[in-house]
Amino acid sequence: MTQLRGGIQQTWAAWSRFWFTPADSQLLAVIRILAGSLLFYTHLVWSFDLAGFFGGDGWLPADMMREQIHGQRPMLWSYFFYIESTPLLWLIHILSLAVFSCLAIGLFVPLISPLAFIAAVAYAQRVTPGAYFGLDPINCMLALYLCIGRPGDHFSVDAWLRKRRGQPAPEPSSRNNVAIRLIQVHMAVVYFCSALAKLQGGTWWNGTAIWWAVANTEYSTINLRWLADWPNLVAILTYATLFWELTYAALIWPRATRPWMLAGAVALHAGIGFGMGMLTFAFAMLIGNLAFVPGPWLQAAIDKLPTIRSSAVDSPRLDKNQTAKRTN
Amino acid sequence: MRNKERVATHRKMKKQGRPTQPIEAPPEDSAPEVNPPRILASLAILWHLSAVIVAPCAVLVSTAEPLAFPPGGGPPFAETSANGLETPLPQAPRSNDAMGNVEVSEPTSAWYPRPLAWLSVFEHYLDALYLNHGYSFFAPDPGPSHLLRYQISMQGGEYETGKLPDASQIWPRLLYHRYFMLAEQTEAVTQQAPSAPLAIAEHLTKSNGAERALVERMRHRLLWPVESLEGVDPQGAETYLIQGGVEWPPAEDSPPVEKTQ
Numbered sequence: 001m002t003q004l005r006g007g008i009q010q011t012w013a014a015w016s017r018f019w020f021t022p023a024d025s026q027l028l029a030v031i032r033i034l035a036g037s038l039l040f041y042t043h044l045v046w047s048f049d050l051a052g053f054f055g056g057d058g059w060l061p062a063d064m065m066r067e068q069i070h071g072q073r074p075m076l077w078s079y080f081f082y083i084e085s086t087p088l089l090w091l092i093h094i095l096s097l098a099v100f101s102c103l104a105i106g107l108f109v110p111l112i113s114p115l116a117f118i119a120a121v122a123y124a125q126r127v128t129p130g131a132y133f134g135l136d137p138i139n140c141m142l143a144l145y146l147c148i149g150r151p152g153d154h155f156s157v158d159a160w161l162r163k164r165r166g167q168p169a170p171e172p173s174s175r176n177n178v179a180i181r182l183i184q185v186h187m188a189v190v191y192f193c194s195a196l197a198k199l200q201g202g203t204w205w206n207g208t209a210i211w212w213a214v215a216n217t218e219y220s221t222i223n224l225r226w227l228a229d230w231p232n233l234v235a236i237l238t239y240a241t242l243f244w245e246l247t248y249a250a251l252i253w254p255r256a257t258r259p260w261m262l263a264g265a266v267a268l269h270a271g272i273g274f275g276m277g278m279l280t281f282a283f284a285m286l287i288g289n290l291a292f293v294p295g296p297w298l299q300a301a302i303d304k305l306p307t308i309r310s311s312a313v314d315s316p317r318l319d320k321n322q323t324a325k326r327t328n
Numbered sequence: 329m330r331n332k333e334r335v336a337t338h339r340k341m342k343k344q345g346r347p348t349q350p351i352e353a354p355p356e357d358s359a360p361e362v363n364p365p366r367i368l369a370s371l372a373i374l375w376h377l378s379a380v381i382v383a384p385c386a387v388l389v390s391t392a393e394p395l396a397f398p399p400g401g402g403p404p405f406a407e408t409s410a411n412g413l414e415t416p417l418p419q420a421p422r423s424n425d426a427m428g429n430v431e432v433s434e435p436t437s438a439w440y441p442r443p444l445a446w447l448s449v450f451e452h453y454l455d456a457l458y459l460n461h462g463y464s465f466f467a468p469d470p471g472p473s474h475l476l477r478y479q480i481s482m483q484g485g486e487y488e489t490g491k492l493p494d495a496s497q498i499w500p501r502l503l504y505h506r507y508f509m510l511a512e513q514t515e516a517v518t519q520q521a522p523s524a525p526l527a528i529a530e531h532l533t534k535s536n537g538a539e540r541a542l543v544e545r546m547r548h549r550l551l552w553p554v555e556s557l558e559g560v561d562p563q564g565a566e567t568y569l570i571q572g573g574v575e576w577p578p579a580e581d582s583p584p585v586e587k588t589q
Contacts, residue, residue: 012362019373020366045502052531059510059531060517060524068521075455121458128458129513131506134465140458178369186380190463193384200388201468212470215550217562218493218508219473221501225562228553280502 019181022172025153027290027298028179029106032151034287035142036104039120042139042280043096046123050093053131054123056084060130069129078125096123103146106156113151117143138284141186149179183291188249190288195245204242207235214275221277241268252292265289379450380459386447387462473548474571476511476528480538488536491546514545529576544573 052058066081083089096119102112120143124136152158153170162169203209211234214224227234244264251257265286273282447454454460476492490497493507510528517524525543533541547569551562561567 015370016366019370042502045500045506048503049506052535053506057531057534059528060521061527064521064523064527068523069517073451073455075452077456121456124458127506129516131509131513133505133509134463135502137458137461137463144457178373182373182376185377189380189384193388194463194465194467196388197384197462197464197467199468203469204467209466209470211553212550213466215556215562216470216473218475218495218548225551225556228556231553277501278505 019178020174021177022174023177023180024172024295025150025170025176026155026302027293027295028146028149028151028176029154029156030298031142031183031287031290032106032109032146033104033155034283034290035139035146036100036102036116038280038284038287039116039139039143040097040100040104042135043093043100043119043123047093050089051086054080054083054089054093054126055086062126065126065130070125076125076128078122080122080126103143106152106158109150109152109156109158113143113147117147133278133281135278135281135284138190138281138288142183142284142287145179145182145186148182149173149176151176151179180291183288184252187285187288187291188252191245191248195242195248198242198245204238207231207238210234210237210241219276219278222275224275244268255294258292258294262289262292375453379453382447382450383454383460384462384464387464470550472550473508474512474515475546475548475568476514477544477546477570478529478532479542480532480536481540482536482538488538511545525572525574526576526578529574533576540575540577542573542575545571547571 046053054062056062062081062083070076070078070081079092080089083092099112099115099119102108103116117140120136120140124132124140128136150170150173153176198204198209201209203212208231211227211231214220214227244261248261248264252261266289269282269285273279451460477489478491479487479489481487492511493504495504498504498507514524514528521527525545529541529543532543533539549567549569551560551567556562
């Protein structure tokens with residue numbers, strides 16, 4: 001009984017250490033800037049055919065989508081299903097872009113974060129199915145977890161205003177740690193399940209999948225069909241991709257292997273971005289991988305930027321013990 | 329210092345013959361708090377992570393081909409599986425819902441895990457937060473693309489033709505990708521909303537101020553490596569397979585539109 005109690009206490013201690021150690025929000029702030037910017041760009045692009053994708057009489061009419069597809073699942077919500085007027089549609093769209101830009105620059109973040117998440121989901125639900133792809137769930141995931149932490153405490157207009165008012169710097173908070181951990185665990189789930197899904201296909205087993213990906217001219221932006229003459233290289237790339245995704249959930253956590261896994265993420269997503277023309281998706285995935293960047297690395301990068309460092313002077317500095325607790 | 333480290337240090341000092349202090353239990357105030365907010369937060373985290381894990385797992389198990397949920401980002405499946413590997417899992421009943429509204433089915437055996445049933449517990453939560461995805465990027469296999477080819481009849485008898493997506497006409501790249509996904513996902517949408525292709529044709533007609541439109545769905549097959557080495561044009565006409573077409577207004581209301589090759 002004593003052993004059981006001791007085990008439970010140790011488990012609770014480890015759980016608390018993992019999730020609730022107070023953490024600085026600098027890393028979350030960097031993610032906020034990048035994710036907010038990506039959200040802004042993602043939704044700015046809809047402007048080129050806003051009525052087509054979101055209007056009542058667009059490519060896939062709102063009432064058709066609402067009644068025939070989303071009707072059986074009431075929580076597949078979007079206010080775009082109910083907007084018929086084009087001027088109103090544009091008003092909502094411009095307000096949403098304003099929300100995303102406020103998130104990126106860090107203005108009124110506690111209010112803006114949940115609004116950004118709601119807007120991101122509303123857009124995504126309206127075009128799912130229809131015109132969505134992997135970028136959208138990752139965008140919404142990042143927006144969700146930014147609501148949990150305090151990403152506006154650093155590198156933000158809010159932080160500048162706080163400093164001007166002479167208010168004290170914010171203390172490290174467990175919320176920041178919870179947000180970063182959720183991003184980390186979610187990314188691990190994404191890659192692992194992606195690998196499992198690939199294992200259902202024959203081409204990932206026989207080492208030809210990369211060829212079928214580069215042979216798709218609708219995706220490819222760089223002609224990589226010379227790989228037809230290099231079947232062994234295709235196989236190596238195929239198995240390396242599969243191995244990296246399959247082991248990400250295990251190898252991203254230890255300090256010894258984390259840099260290699262992060263390097264693999266950069267290589268994989270650079271290939272997807274530049275070779276397959278999905279730069280925004282690649283960027284979104286790399287933002288998610290940022291959650292694994294160790295605190296000392298981030299602090300070293302910040303220290304090299306004099307402008308940012310001067311505003312960070314007032315803030316609790318990341319110390320090795322704190323970052324060790326947060327990132328282990 | 330953690331208890332394990334304390335014990336290890338104690339043993340080391342004893343081996344070295346150095347004087348040691350009795351191992352004391354860590355002070356009570358170093359133990360993590362057990363308070364209601366933290367417990368509630370922990371329960372919420374567990375719930376959320378369970379949902380995050382169940383969603384893609386249910387997609388993996390629900391069916392091998394096609395997926396009950398739309399692919400998270402990858403194209404449809406290859407036309408042929410290279411070595412015909414069979415899925416090790418029994419096929420679940422297909423969903424009728426293009427959104428992946430999975431029918432929860434009873435297992436054929438009492439011991440068979442029921443991730444589809446688990447999904448029903450989290451369904452509303454996953455739907456509301458847009459977490460109901462399988463993350464099946466280029467999975468199970470990278471496959472051929474699907475495009476929409478259209479011909480619209482303008483007033484005065486002129487025709488305009490085009491295709492979606494068209495990289496030479498659409499910029500930026502993200503917008504091109506959106507039209508690409510529109511063409512790709514038309515089949516998935518049509519499974520639940522049969523009028524979807526007509527809606528697309530109608531939108532093409534009205535947005536271009538045209539009288540009629542013919543929209544055809546094409547599959548652009550992928551070249552085998554040997555074909556690429558032989559110099560086969562990946563954009564050649566023989567690589568496109570017409571899968572079907574619709575006219576707007578529907579054919580019974582107007583003379584049929586002459587199809588172009």
